[in-house]
Amino acid sequence: MTDRYYNKGIAPRLALACPQCGAEARFESLYGDLPLPVLLADGEAGPKQSWAGRLSCLGCGLNRTHEVDWPREAFYQLEYRGDTLWAFDRAMMVDLLAWLRAGADREKIRQASPHASWLLRVPKAFLASKAREALVGKIGALLGAS
Numbered sequence: 001m002t003d004r005y006y007n008k009g010i011a012p013r014l015a016l017a018c019p020q021c022g023a024e025a026r027f028e029s030l031y032g033d034l035p036l037p038v039l040l041a042d043g044e045a046g047p048k049q050s051w052a053g054r055l056s057c058l059g060c061g062l063n064r065t066h067e068v069d070w071p072r073e074a075f076y077q078l079e080y081r082g083d084t085l086w087a088f089d090r091a092m093m094v095d096l097l098a099w100l101r102a103g104a105d106r107e108k109i110r111q112a113s114p115h116a117s118w119l120l121r122v123p124k125a126f127l128a129s130k131a132r133e134a135l136v137g138k139i140g141a142l143l144g145a146s
Helices: 004-009 088-102 106-112 116-121 127-146
Strands: 013-017 024-029 039-042 048-050 052-057 063-067 076-080 082-089
Touching: 024 088, 076 088, 082 088, 082 106, 088 106, 088 127, 106 116
Parallel strands: none
Antiparallel strands: 013 024, 024 052, 039 048, 052 063, 076 082
16 A cells, blocks of 8 residues: 555544544544644654544544544555555545446546545555446445445
């Protein structure tokens, strides 16, 4: 997998799996609209990365400050042949599904998506024709269950 898919400029608002009940939880960065992780000056220790934010669970009502472990805590994620495909939220996963399903219109669909730059970052392992077929089914099941 490529680092640019996993760790570069993650959205400040995410759908996470609640650490208490596993339901979909909303996460919002403490740093407004800055992409995560936010680089903070830490006095003598030098800069450090912060993934801090506020977590609110839609299922059990958990509401607390939280440090994200991305992408392990992503609510919208699935495994395919030992690799993880994730999305920031439901809307991004819906865009991934439409993009993977598309044939000749794939580029038009990508350009129309607010996640266009992220669609270009999806690792090639997920784009092979066999992978696409399997992923379309898995994403459909994930979206149907959530």
